[in-house]
Amino acid sequence: MPSAIPFSAAAGMLRSRISSTLRQRGGDGPSRWTTPGHQVRPNGYFLNRTPLPPGQSRKWEDWELPCYVTSFLTIVILGVGLNAKPDLTLETWAHQKALERLESQKQILAPNDSD
Template sequence: MVASLVRSAASRPVSPAVRNAVQQQQRRSASGGIHWNEPSGRLFGEKPLKPGQKRVKEDWENIYYYGFGGICLLTAIGLYYKRDTSIQTWARAEAMKKMEAEGTVPTYERS
């Protein structure tokens, strides 16, 4: 029964109003169609240099390299010297304050 309904719906002619709506919707799409760049095998599409010719850096390259390296270095230094915010360190400091306030100082003897 379902197959016959699908077959009959597929064979029925589409009304002009529906056809026009579909055509307008297709015309309105802003995708620009299918766009595909043929692969050239070159990184970023750069052309190979002629023998004996040196590659010229662009203006942004040094800024990018030194900036990225500097940020990585600053991040590493910042992570190395970051504050200890663990709960064990806080609890140890609080316990030492309470013990000093009570007048008992812990002594640790070697065993």
């Protein structure tokens, strides 16, 4: 049976590495997610943006116009396209076939009634 000394040594080494890592990550220093000059806590405004002074309008960002135009055109194309698609359901096909059979039966019976 192997001795427990190597296991306890490995456990001690692992414990020291984990505790040192936790101490480093929990510090108040800069991390890889924040950089100096950025606000850490939210300031209570939507998207952390302070409101503009009265009378000023917000300037659009460069991605907004293409995104809004594309979204509008997608809705229009889908609305027109889905309303104009042919009705290929099984119920519609069966209804048309039933109407055709009724018409053919009427045509067969119609010449016999005229005699």
